[in-house]
Structures are given as structure tokens and as C-alpha cells.
Amino acid sequence: MRILSWNINSVRLRLPLLMDVLKRQKPDVFCLQETKTPDEHFPVDALVEAGYAHHHFTGMKGYNGVCIFSKYPIDNKETYKRCGKNDCRHISARIKGKNLSFELHNVYIPAGGYEPDPVANDKFKHKLDFVDELTKWFSKNRGAKDPMVVLGDLNIAPLEHDVWDHKKMVKVVSHTPIEVEKFTRFYESMQWVDGIRHFVPDDKKLYSWWSYRSPDWDAADKGRRLDHIWVTQRLAPALKKQAVLREMRGAERPSDHVPVVLDLKASA
DNA sequence: ATGGTTGCTTGGCAA
Secondary structure, eight states: OEEEEEEOSOTTTTHHHHHHHHHHHOOSEEEEEOOOOOGGGOOHHHHHHTTOOEEEEEOOSSSOOEEEEESSOEEEEEEOOBTTBOOOOEEEEEEEOSSOEEEEEEEEOOOOOSOOOTTTOHHHHHHHHHHHHHHHHHHHHOOTTSOEEEEEEOOOOOSGGGBSOHHHHTTSTTSOHHHHHHHHHHHHHTTOEETTTTSSOTTSOOOSBOOTTOTTHHHHOOOBOOEEEEEOGGGGGGEEEEEEOGGGGGSSSOOSBOOEEEEEOOOO
């Protein structure tokens, strides 16, 4: 079972690039964030034709938007309002694979704006509140023993080597202590396992995002690991392989995020 | 060095 997550930054603009990725990676399930497309304009037919008959998506004009597409049947589709907003940042569905069934949550945590101060900056407050609400929701409604996957653009790089320069980044939104603290609380509350770091030592630099503003992103390499795939303990024995598709950042008209991929063994 | 770029839309916001 291969799962792929990508902040695509407009699914309509980058549909051809998505088709290439699907052809090469052949994920069984893929999730996108920042589709930026209202449901009535979502390119669902092309993706069904590509083999992903089962889907769940919610989008809006210009901002946000998340989707789940699967080769396997899905049910229990849910769309969540978070922080009292209708902003299309969290959906879930149960994936019914042959020997592997689990609830999949696709999450797009708010970026949080520029100033890392919840009093001065409403967007930063929204980001912190969003993480708190996720923590509470999972604790109240789900159990750590459930087979679950949480993935998406979580917009926080928690570890020192998830950013290009830890000392410079502690004052930059995405790597501040308050964000990392709340992120870690969420992580520990369900005893999640970081499916990507499971295969990559903590002291090795690993990024999934490079700013559009850096003209020479590859040489400068001032990246951050903002995109994650976590599994509950129940699925940890199934972890098989990870990939972060760095080369995708060098595509023509790329997203500023690259896809992250996790393989799970579908054992009985 | 508080810049720089992109996408959705055509002015300005969000990232």
C-alpha cells in the first residue's frame, strides 16, 4: 500500500504534473492540499480515469482545499469544520485495502502568517488553535490503538534538522518553540509514529518545501520539512519505506512543496 | 540587506 501526500498549490494548474507523478509513483492512495478549487470545478474525471475511482474532496475558491483519492473503496467520509471556520482544511475517510484497512486524515494546518505572536497576529493564533483543536478532537473521538494515518501539510518543522538552520529559524513561523511544543503535544497524545523520520535519522537534514522566493533553491537549499505522514502504533509494524520527491521541486512550474510517500506492508 | 516569487485574479491577499 503506497500513500502519497502533496501540497500541490492549485490542482487545476498542476494537473499534468500530478498525472506524471501518479504514473511514476503509482500510489494506491493520494492526498492533496491547497487544491484551490471549488468542488464543481474539481478535475475529478481525469483522476477517476487514472484509476482512482474512490474519492472525497472539499474545496473553495482560491484558498485551501483538500482531497483523498483511492484505488481501493473508501467509506465513512467526513469533512470537519475547524476553529469555527468553513475553510476546507481537514477531511477523513476509511480506506479499505485488501489486507490493510485504516482511517486516513488529510490535514492542512494554517501557515500562520509572518509574526510569531498570537496576540499581534490572528493567523498565528489560528494556527496554534488549530493544532490544539486537533489534539483535543483525536483524544476525545479516537483511540491510540485505532489503525489511523494522519498526513498533510502540517506547516510545522519540528526537529532541528527539519530546517536548514535551526538557530536562525527558531524565530521564524513554522519552527518556533510554541509551535513545536503544541505540535509535539499532538504527536504524543496519540503516540503517533512519524513515518518519514522512521527511516531517516533525526540528525540528517530532510526538507519537503523550498520557498518560491529563493531563485536558486537547490544550491541554497534553505528548506523545511513541513509535510508529514504519521501512523498509529497499530500500523507501525507495517512501515516499509519512505520517499521525499525532492526532484519535483525542479519541475517546470513546480509547487513549492514536493510529494512525500510512505509504503505500508499489506500483511494479514 | 525586511528583499525575494507564485497563484488566484486584475488589486491585494495568502503562502
